[in-house]
Amino acid sequence: MNEQSTDGQGVRAGARTRVMLVDDHPMWIEAMGSDLTDHGFQIVATAANGQEALRRARATRPDVLVMDLQIPDPDGATCTEILLKEFPSMHVLVISASGERQDVLRAVKAGAKGYLVKSASPEELSEGVRRTAAGDAVFTPGLAGLVLGEFRRMVTDAARFNDAGPVLTTRETEVLRRVAKGMAYREIAEELFVSHRTVQNHVQNVLRKLQLHNRVELTLYAIEQGYSEGEDRR
Amino acid sequence: MSSVARVVSASARRDSAGSQALLRQVYRVLNLLRIGLAVHALAVNLQRGAAAAHPGVLVGAMIVLVAWTGIVGLVHSRPSGRTAWWSVADVAVALLLVATSEWILGSPLYERDYLSVPVFWSVCGPLAVSVGHSVRLGVIAALGVGVTKIVVTPTVEPGLWSTLIILVFVAGGVGILVEFLLASLTERDRAFAETAALAERERLNRIVHDGVLQLLTLMEREGPGLGPRGARLAELAREQEARLRVLLQDRTVEVSRNADQEARRDLTSVLDKHASSTVTISAMADEVPVDLDVANEVDAVVTEILANVRRHAGPTAQAWLLLEREGNEIIVSIRDNGVGATPEQLTTAGERGHLGVRDSVIGRVRDLGGQATVRAAAGRGVEWELRIPVA
Numbered sequence A: 001m002n003e004q005s006t007d008g009q010g011v012r013a014g015a016r017t018r019v020m021l022v023d024d025h026p027m028w029i030e031a032m033g034s035d036l037t038d039h040g041f042q043i044v045a046t047a048a049n050g051q052e053a054l055r056r057a058r059a060t061r062p063d064v065l066v067m068d069l070q071i072p073d074p075d076g077a078t079c080t081e082i083l084l085k086e087f088p089s090m091h092v093l094v095i096s097a098s099g100e101r102q103d104v105l106r107a108v109k110a111g112a113k114g115y116l117v118k119s120a121s122p123e124e125l126s127e128g129v130r131r132t133a134a135g136d137a138v139f140t141p142g143l144a145g146l147v148l149g150e151f152r153r154m155v156t157d158a159a160r161f162n163d164a165g166p167v168l169t170t171r172e173t174e175v176l177r178r179v180a181k182g183m184a185y186r187e188i189a190e191e192l193f194v195s196h197r198t199v200q201n202h203v204q205n206v207l208r209k210l211q212l213h214n215r216v217e218l219t220l221y222a223i224e225q226g227y228s229e230g231e232d233r234r
Numbered sequence B: 001m002s003s004v005a006r007v008v009s010a011s012a013r014r015d016s017a018g019s020q021a022l023l024r025q026v027y028r029v030l031n032l033l034r035i036g037l038a039v040h041a042l043a044v045n046l047q048r049g050a051a052a053a054h055p056g057v058l059v060g061a062m063i064v065l066v067a068w069t070g071i072v073g074l075v076h077s078r079p080s081g082r083t084a085w086w087s088v089a090d091v092a093v094a095l096l097l098v099a100t101s102e103w104i105l106g107s108p109l110y111e112r113d114y115l116s117v118p119v120f121w122s123v124c125g126p127l128a129v130s131v132g133h134s135v136r137l138g139v140i141a142a143l144g145v146g147v148t149k150i151v152v153t154p155t156v157e158p159g160l161w162s163t164l165i166i167l168v169f170v171a172g173g174v175g176i177l178v179e180f181l182l183a184s185l186t187e188r189d190r191a192f193a194e195t196a197a198l199a200e201r202e203r204l205n206r207i208v209h210d211g212v213l214q215l216l217t218l219m220e221r222e223g224p225g226l227g228p229r230g231a232r233l234a235e236l237a238r239e240q241e242a243r244l245r246v247l248l249q250d251r252t253v254e255v256s257r258n259a260d261q262e263a264r265r266d267l268t269s270v271l272d273k274h275a276s277s278t279v280t281i282s283a284m285a286d287e288v289p290v291d292l293d294v295a296n297e298v299d300a301v302v303t304e305i306l307a308n309v310r311r312h313a314g315p316t317a318q319a320w321l322l323l324e325r326e327g328n329e330i331i332v333s334i335r336d337n338g339v340g341a342t343p344e345q346l347t348t349a350g351e352r353g354h355l356g357v358r359d360s361v362i363g364r365v366r367d368l369g370g371q372a373t374v375r376a377a378a379g380r381g382v383e384w385e386l387r388i389p390v391a
Helices: A026-038 A050-060 A076-086 A101-109 A122-133 A141-160 A170-180 A185-192 A196-233 B002-009 B017-051 B055-076 B084-099 B101-105 B107-113 B119-132 B135-152 B158-255 B267-272 B292-312 B343-348 B357-367
Strands: A018-022 A042-047 A064-068 A091-096 A114-117 B264-266 B279-282 B289-291 B319-326 B329-336 B371-376 B382-389
Touching: A018 A026, A018 A050, A026 A042, A026 A122, A026 B158, A042 A050, A050 A076, A064 A076, A064 A122, A076 A091, A076 A101, A091 A101, A091 A122, A101 A114, A101 A141, A101 A196, A114 A122, A114 A141, A122 B158, A141 A170, A141 A196, A141 B279, A141 B319, A170 A185, A170 A196, A170 B319, A185 A196, B017 B055, B017 B119, B017 B158, B055 B084, B055 B101, B055 B119, B084 B101, B084 B119, B084 B135, B101 B107, B101 B135, B119 B135, B119 B158, B135 B158, B264 B267, B264 B292, B267 B292, B267 B319, B289 B292, B292 B319, B292 B329, B292 B357, B292 B382, B357 B371, B357 B382
Parallel strands: A018 A042, A018 A064, A064 A091, A091 A114, B279 B319
Antiparallel strands: B264 B289, B319 B329, B329 B382, B371 B382
């Protein structure tokens, strides 16, 4: 990309957000790339499949990785898991056509900062990338529904093992349900008599809790495996 | 019988790899049969040869028979040798030997048992025609050999006539069997080819569907930036995308039915069908299997609520549906950002002669053992919450 030629609309030269795009359809790379360039982002790399994505993300270390989930070999959720394990501070924004709930959840649990549907407008996309770069969570109603469901599932599972498990506070549940029902942060803040920022913090916390729990679960799993192996040896 | 006739009449392809392999085996068996019958003819004539009218000619005939057996064996071992002219010659040799039998052997010797000089070897020619060319021609050749024998020695002796019947039945029967096998092979090859074609078509379908879905999504995204006509285009693209996706995903809905229990259905897939340019569906990642009746009734209630949104919420209204599961209860929340309604409007909103939508929804959900609540205010949209117990 011709990053030297223009000073992207109000963004200081040299401080532009470096974005990498992963999608197996060239028309999408082109469409998203030109929109993001117009909004002052710098496209540092693109990839059409999982292997390319892994290789180029390691080489370029982008600020934001925009990841389509439906790519071949390995799929987007797996790439997200691998890359966030190697670079925990990388910001990943997941996009998918829709209906790929399990994959979206996997990517978000692995540490993706947010999720947008592919049909989101160019403005929504660049806003999403901007917020992802800043470390904010990007929530759609669809993602809120997924996360709510996942916490419910974890609570049910934990109850079965007579364990506390991760729980959402009443307020967090209230906020998340309203996001899932399509309410804007502003509307939620108004209805719950809190500030816009508080709503945003709640959403952020929920995501962090989910990702943290995912890591705890993985560690516990590893420890359990270690214990049982030790017992076998005795 | 009719099915056999149908299969036989279907032109059995003889040039496919499978057919060639089968024919190779058939010709090998035919060759062994020919050698065996030649040995039998030699033994019979060795035993009676001294009493023959023309012993020298008989020896000559035996040499012809053995030589011909060897030649045809070599010729038939290659597909290129199985021609019509070789078959004509094959049958001609048999005819010649049969026609001259009475003269060579002399009437007294021949009339002892009516065994011709080639004895049963004479069936090989017609049999080869029947197997290699067509059953009908094979039967005609067999009739030719048998009738020649009768014409040379016109008598009603049963031994003579039995030969005719045996010749015709062996040539015809084996020929039909081979044709039937060839037809089955052809049918099998066609089935293989069809399966392969179907798999290839499915692979292409996946590529095409993915491409179309991606393009429709791109239109949804880019359309609104192209003015009102573009926006209209984007809306159409979104509707088509949702519809195509539902069609493609429908298969998984049916597969999740549990055969040995009551039919169950994934409620998420059912509700996903309501996704459109104005309706967003949110749900958990796992499937939500419920009894088929419950799924259908919830589907009907959601359809009614969304229809009401379309009718009364205003042209720009959006709706969101959230499906949750809490313990043994499913919660379906539907919210729109339309013009809203007063409680009176909801009560009387139904079509003439019907219950208002509020009473209708609450009644239907109560029939499922659940509870429905609605919240509405002018200018703030309408929000439904349906709580339904599930097993």
